[in-house]
Amino acid sequence: MRLISSRQNALVTSYRSVTRRQRSKTDNRIFLDGVHLIVEAKTAGLAIQEAAFDTDRLDSRDEELLNLATSLKTENTRIVKVTKSVMSAISPVRKPSGVVAIAERPSPNLDDLLTNNRAMFLVLIDIQDPGNVGAIIRAADGGGATAVVTVGATAEPYSWKALRASMGSAFRIPVVSHNDINDLVLRARKAQLNILATTPRHGSSLFSYTFPSNPLILLGNEGAGLPREIVELVDDTVSVPMRAGVESLNVAVAAGLVVYEAYRQRRMTQ
CATH class of the missing domain: 3.30.1330.30 (Ribosomal protein L30/S12)
Structure with a gap:
């Protein structure tokens, strides 16, 4: 050597x-x-x-x-x-x-992934911290998601920082980068996925929400969240209940809570 x-x-x-x-x-x-x-x-x-x-x-x-x-x-x-x-x-x-x-780098195909009739996708829109991106990928892997899709200004999921945060999950669950959220929504609708947005407030409570069998869950930027024009595209919105005075949760924490509640419900119906 x-x-x-x-x-x-x-x-x-x-x-x-x-x-x-x-x-x-x-x-x-x-x-x-x-x-x-x-x-x-x-x-x-x-x-x-x-x-x-x-x-x-x-x-x-x-x-x-x-x-x-x-x-x-x-x-x-x-x-x-x-x-x-x-x-x-x-x-x-x-x-x-x-x-x-x-x-x-892995190169999974989005169209192939969309053919799963019991899919659960996490879509990361403009999430800029690679540590958050990696943590969400790790939660998605643990919670049985089909794939993670990164859109817009989201940090590179295969950067060394994101890979260290995902602890190898980026190699176990497909992670796809896509340029256009509107095109992704169109493809998801053709595949008969239900499109959900996570919002800090005014959405259905995560405590009582019943997840569809094939959700595509949108997660937004750490500070600004999801743009209004994107929220208007979805079928439903979901919020994590919080104590008064708390504005929002870290996006990776919120993603983990949402994914695991969806995972719990999906396991009950298997």
Whole structure:
């Protein structure tokens, strides 16, 4: 296994190009930090293109890293060892975990997903915090959602920050990016999905609401929520009851509550 000790090595530029904010839309690479995410990606069938291991951690016979390195070698992944200085240069994480990798981004097909006659979709509209995006994907996975769709200015769901927040769920549940909410609504209606909007108030109470068998649930921006013109497109609105004086919940918290109530009801009718 080749050792790289220079921060000027081309490998540093390659990894940094994956984690930078402004990237080509045709670049389908994603950055993975840590054994857990890399194993989750492998389990989901993603191709791990290359990996870099902290040489000190390998030399200390870290069993978890050694097992992963052995596994990746059998899959013809390009593997190198790097010094701590190089690892800190290629990883945006404050405390790199000892191994990073580049994998190919999943590419699920929205039209295929819409054919599920008992689907539950979460649609994230202009949710800008990658931590919130990742947390919602994790909740959607746990709550049995069919897929997550990101729209508008929503943070990139496969960015390294969102992936760390989703804890591998982005590899277990399909996550699709779509440009046009109006087109998505039209497709959802053709697929006979019921379109719901989450609103801070004035919607049906989550405590008493009966979810349809195939909901498409819209979640809006952290500060502004859903635009009025989008709320006007939906079949129903749902609100989480709150104590007086509380304006709203964090969008990831609200998403978790809504998803798990829908999940509870769906399990009761199976």
